[in-house]
Amino acid sequence: MVEAYLRQSPLSQLALPSRAADETGDAGVSMAERPFRRIVNLRGNPKSEAFVSAAKSVLGAELPLAPNSAAAGKDATLLWLGPDEWWAVSEDETPPLADKLRDALSGQHASVTDVGEGYSCIAVSGPNAIDTLAKGCTLDFHDSVFAPGSCAQSDMAKAAVVFHRLEDETPSFEIYVRSSFAEYLWRWIEDAAGEYGVAVTG
Amino acid sequence: MPARFRLTEGGRIDRSKPISFTFNGKVYQGFEGDTLASALLANGVHLVGRSFKYHRPRGIMSAGAEEANALIQVGEGARTDPNLRATQIELVDGLKAASQNCWPSVEFDVSIVNNIASRLIPSGFYYKTFMWPASLWMTYEKIIRNAAGLGKAPEGPDPDSYDKTFAHCDVLVVGAGPTGLAAALSAGRSGARVILSEQDATLGGSLLSEPDLQIDGQPALEWVAAARAELEGLDNVRILTRTQTYGYFDHNFIGLMENLTDHLPQSAKPPKLPRHRLWKLRAKQVVIATGAIERPLVFSDNDRPGIMLASACRTYLNRFGVKPGSKAVVFTNNDGAYAAALDMHKAGIQIAAIVDLRAYAEGPLTEQARDAGLRILDGHAITATAGDKRVKAVQVTRLSDDGESAKAVGEHIECDLVAVSGGWNPTVHLHSQSRGKILFDETYACFVPGDSAQASTTAGACSGSFGLGACLSQGHDAGLAAAKAAGVKSRKKGSAPQAEDPNAPGGADRDFLPARWLWLVPGDKPLGHGGKHFVDVQNDVTAADLHLALREGYRSIEHVKRYTTTGMGTDQGKTSNVNAIAIVSQYFGCPIPDVGVTTFRPPYTPVTFGVFAGRDIGDLLDPARKTPMHALHEHAGATFEDVGQWKRPWYFPHEGEDMHQAVNREVRACRESLGVMDASTLGKIDIQGKDAAEFLNRVYTNAWLKLKVGACRYGLMLGENGMVMDDGVTSRLGENHFLMTTTSGNAAPVLAHLEEYLQTEWPELEVYLTSVTEQFATVSIAGPNARKLLAELTDDIDLSAEAFPFMTWRNGRVAGIPARVFRISFTGDLSYEINVPASYGAALWQAVMTTGEKYAITPYGTEAMHVLRAEKGFIIVGQDTDGSVTPIDLGMDWIVSKTKDFVGRRSLYRSDMDKPDRKQLVGLLTDAPDTVLPEGAQLVEKIESGPTMAMVGHVTSSYHSPNCERSIAMALIKGGRARMGQKLYSPQADGKVITCSVSDVVFYDKEGERTRG
Amino acid sequence: MKSRYSIFSLMRNALSYHEKWPEAWRSPEPKSSYDVVIVGGGGHGLATAYYLAKIHGIRNVAVIERGWLGGGNTGRNTTIVRSNYLWDESAGLYEHAMKLWEGLSQELNYNVMFSQRGVMNLAHNQQDLRDIARRVNANRLNGIDSEFLTPHQVKDLVPIIDLRGNGRYPVLGASNQRRGGTARHDAVAWGYARRADEHGVDIIQECPVNGFEIENGKVTGVQTAKGLIKAKKVGVVVAGHSSVTAEMAGIRLPLVSHPLQALVSEPVKPVIDTVVMSNAIHAYISQSDKGELVIGAGVDKYVGYGQRGSLPVTEETLAAICELFPSLKRMRMMRQWGGIVDTCPDASPIISKTPVEGFFINCGWGTGGFKATPGSGWVFADTIANDRPHPLNEAFSLERFNSGYLVDEHGAAAVAH
Amino acid sequence: MLEIKCPYCGPRFETEFSYGGEAHIERPKDSENLSDEQWGEYVFMNSNTKGVFLERWVHTSGCRRWFNVARDTVSYQILAVYETGTKAPKLDLRKDV
């Protein structure tokens, strides 16, 4: 493999570290890029015993079957994307899952596709995180509807995204966005959060 | 120096906070809490504008959103706002306001001649004249246009920013009068997520104008303050003041506009706070508590400055501590207006008379006025008014018993204020916008809400309940019911607030009855013969105009509206529509509901354009999609082209080069040595499943079952109408695994198209589709040195022509990066497309550039790519096709299978599809090799002398081809393939004609040896 | 002629306090039978009736209107008139209409305020430029005035435009038709109604058509809220309600009806003197003689018979307007409404005979039929009178959806409005 | 702005969906044997119903599943949402037509 330092994240052009430098004290919203996540897109029939158990054997947890919900697997966070579609999201250091899944599912009507290179992840948190997201997304992020641990595919401004609300006391979200939209979306959110004060963090 | 008409005490203004502002260039003082209207009135300024058509002097008529008259231009230059209602402009230090639609000044406006000539310009006059000579219409029109319009549009780009947000709640309460507050309290206490929207800066609604009422044993405004405090303490309640609910859409989707900074002086505006915010709210339930609007009376010359709504007079007195005049005549048809007389009397305004249309004036307030010794002229009417820039006298005449005419000569009463009341109209706008029914209430002579069509209720004055007690209990009940209907399990109940009016007989539940409904007050002359009975004061529509329309056959109320323009002004007829409807009904002698109402449309009051754009303008209007190598291209000085949302390098000019030179250089490099381009934007769809090949077989025109693993194939996709939709190369990665590419702009539509067929037509196919467009960065290298370059970058792929032939792919490492290399070509030259994980795209590009230096590697953009492919006669979907072109038209029969079905197949066999004169794709060669046909040029068979010539087709692509050393073009020509060698002519806009001949569409390397080599 | 409108009649009537003006049209009860019944009292229907009477001498005609005449799309469109269409077939039809527009006020003796202030279509990218060039060239060869404008020429005509479009939607050029412009929409309906009435046509308002009498494949009458009305021929011109109405005669159409919305600002003094359209960012703007900015937006994607449009469409349109005209951001929307447009798959109309004898249909004008009003009425009257399509509408038959001979005005021709 | 209940993801706003026109129109299997008119009927003709209309939507910004909706095209009220390939549920058509 070539040196990892040659990799560039979709937001590398925005020089986020230098933005982080002029951080304000009591920002209502904190933003960060979480680059280089490994994402495996998994498709299959959840009603198939074989599929569910094969997935479980690799992921170390049941696939979340409830709409808009996430679960913690052994090495990956599992996000429900649709009735026959999931994401297994892991950090770069963890062992790759795709091949294992492919092996476990061979012969089944299922598909396993690496998609992480095509996404960036923008973390948005803070007391005004929900106010900010509401500006660009039709979803109701209120605790009673989108509690910590929820996830959903939707639109944020004019970009298609996957939201994942983390289990956190202050509202914290991770927003997966296609790399080519990342710069647009970052600037959009930063602008939307402007009135609350924005801190860019590491 | 205190303003002349300001009371020394009372009102909700802060006398410790003076504010200075200018109006028509003159400086005035007001206080915090004032509106522009109240501050002007405090200074004795009544004349504020001119009317639309006759340019008659106009004053302040109301104290709220319904204002039709006092429209003001605020601010200057780029930060100016036309047509603002003086009654809703909060006074702010340094405010610059001016009258509009007048020249040279509001005091002396030359266009007043229109008033003098008004006999000649009744409603619809312009339809009857200005027709001769026909050629002069544009001149007449210019004059008409200059005379029309009210304020002036801003003069430069708006420096302010706007925001919008989605929101969700259980209960939206619109209006924070007593009803809305009671509703918000009961809903809020029950735990529902509540939003309370109030257009005013302050909560309280009509209570702000009521001096004496008590609620729950405390003065009403203390109750309001307590309610506010309680609501603010509930974290499930959000109060939005300065926020009008402007529109009620389907599925309980509501639009609100919040004004965040207009009330702040420029220097005090937080820099990042937007000016206005659009709330796009989904509410489970809505309580509409928007109150009611007082109705003026329609009498002769009822438009002079100083003629105001009675309730507005009370508001100015009680809320703003301003005397709207010093000597008033009250003109009413109901008991309610006596409250205004009493309040004014108490405040020291002389009540010259109360003119009451009722034959016998009675009612609880009337009795109080009698007791107070006020002069009541019942059975009387104002039949004329006088005063140029302010009313100075009225003529009061006894009415005939039927109210149809005025008797004898009347009494002349001097005054500087006329307070008018004609009853009340519930503000049913939002209810009606939600498609709720509205009904006519005979008792109160107004339209009231009927059944709701959506999850909403109306309560309080808005629903036709005018007593405070009823408003409070209705509000309370509505709030509770809404919370319950929204599925909230009540935390606690609480009881409805109780109202009292210590001063009033009839208590807090009195309304404005009894009343007498006399819609058109007779004047001293027949209608239309002298004084003007204004119905719509903004658009200068009189009762005579309404009659004229009806007489001329414009009978539907919708025709009346459009012919006279009544209710079409910025106020949308808030004070005029019901009067107009009633006058029409009287004309026909039919009941008012039979006339019907015109449609209530959003917005309730006008909403700023900017707020709909929010931050989605400028470079955030649309995402600019960038590839992983974008920054490198920028660095290399690329000029970009928009392809869909993508930014793609168009060409890479060297210093001093124009586009033509740059493109020529890039094109030549690809044929002579080595070019490189960023092809990352191509759509990529990963296709897996045991039926994947069968699926491709159905969506592409050609055959796919036998494609070998490791091989690639070009495919053409049609819509079901047989027209070309997209093309691209698809590769077989495994037995059950394919990777499809699509054109850059079509990636999403193609995936959607495939999913549609997969899910809805062929659910039995075991196939999964996943978009992987952005998983890979793609570097495409082309040219005779492509293989050499690649050889230097990889050591695990056998690049020999035998081991890695054209139209195959291989896995390996390129520049140390795991890569999939496709040997395919859109340029017609030896070419490879190297796909790597996207995060390595920039690294790969740099490696290719560095290693390629010795081959003078040349980055090329989309324009050079277009030239290269045109040399080869390859089409670009969307440029050489336009949705009306079949593969047969393109001469691509070779790719259309005759033996299987595929999407669009049957359409190719319709009767008009094989007509010989269909447009077919051919090449064109200009006679003069240096002349490049313009793209979009039309072609004819022969040049005629006249302007019309029969066209045979048009140029779709056209370039100078450095490799052919001449111009080349592609064109869609009627029966083109049968015309090989035929001369065609292209007449240009400048009169020149370009001569060319029809040729084959492949211009370069017809045998394709370079590609395969 | 009952009463000519002119400055003199205006003066004369002023003397009698405008109390002597005659009705512009009668409000008659329907007769039991007519030679031709036109269903739909919009501009197209009224024009058809007028030309039937005026040109073809068929005066025993009724126009049957469900509500008030002109209350459909005629009364709610953004009033843009132009004839610079791409294909020969369309160009022929719309240019014919344009020529009629040019004398319409005089022909009708009713000022329809046809204002030839020019209509501009902006190009924002290379493909727009190609499409515009193609269309401008085609127009010229079809004898239709059409020109290409450079960005600077655009700016001269529309000083408030921002050519940079903030980088995303730069103005790279435009096509311009100087003879294009706007007309006062209501006046068109009223003017035709008045003249048709004068020629003996009965205009029956507030009278929905509920069905048709068809015997042996031939239409014989129309069932209405006011009873059965016999008719030798029936012409249906009901825009958004075409599928619903044709269904009553057992005819299926390739139409989708959906809401198209428009809005007006508050009135201001003149700021924009021409019509500007941008297809790429869905915005159309002109200023009415009264001073409002009249702005057309896009359609809601789904089938809808509600005369209202949804908020996202308003947002998109006004964002585009603010982008192109940054000084208009502070202007305010005064009213917003919708109309139901019936769109054809190829964005061209249907003016056609049908499988039912004597039953003719004129529909599918979608988002852009106001400009065709005089021409559409003219050819439809001719088709009905002679029982065969006029050469100008031959290509617009219902049959084309079987044979494949579509007149596809999408994309290249800048469809809407 | 309609609220459409995706059978898989739950209620979402209109803007997340794309419209797919009339439902239950099956693609002819033997297009070979169809007349131009029959094929034209399949490709172009449309019921364009005023009233309760059975139509297709796809949750573009969500799960990308297609499904069917019974919607009143006048009131825009949604009466039912059901999966592709299943029959429309029985509807009370008197409602709000």
Ligand SMILES: Cc1cc2nc3c(=O)[nH]c(=O)nc-3n(C[C@H](O)[C@H](O)[C@H](O)COP(=O)(O)OP(=O)(O)OC[C@H]3O[C@@H](n4cnc5c(N)ncnc54)[C@H](O)[C@@H]3O)c2cc1C
């Ligand atoms: C917002 C909007 C903007 C537009 N902008 C433009 C533009 O700028 N330029 C342009 O050229 N075009 C524009 N159009 C399109 C244009 O308005 C229409 O194509 C044109 O007005 C259609 O005219 P019509 O007479 O056929 O239909 P309509 O005016 O709609 O008339 C049809 C009539 O039929 C009646 N009807 C329906 N059913 C029945 C029945 N069963 N019985 C009796 N009567 C019935 C209706 O009530 C209606 O009055 C726009 C449309 C809209 C909605």
Ligand SMILES: NC(=O)c1ccc[n+]([C@@H]2O[C@H](COP(=O)([O-])OP(=O)(O)OC[C@H]3O[C@@H](n4cnc5c(N)ncnc54)[C@H](O)[C@@H]3O)[C@@H](O)[C@H]2O)c1
């Ligand atoms: N006796 C009479 O003659 C008479 C007549 C009318 C009203 N009233 C009194 O008026 C009061 C009515 O109380 P209520 O609460 O029903 O009405 P209200 O007029 O007190 O309050 C309505 C509130 O709604 C706000 N509003 C209106 N439209 C809005 C919109 N679209 N968006 C945001 N805010 C909007 C207004 O600004 C106002 O504050 C009662 O006290 C009643 O007795 C009396």
Ligand SMILES: Cc1cc2nc3c(=O)[nH]c(=O)nc-3n(C[C@H](O)[C@H](O)[C@H](O)COP(=O)(O)O)c2cc1C
């Ligand atoms: C070109 C044009 C200009 C308009 N100008 C105004 C206007 O100045 N004031 C107004 O209230 N409405 C105006 N309207 C809108 C109409 O009031 C009305 O909304 C429209 O004709 C649709 O009818 P409806 O709202 O009754 O359904 C205009 C409409 C058009 C087509």
Ligand SMILES: [Zn+2]
């Ligand atoms: Zn879904």
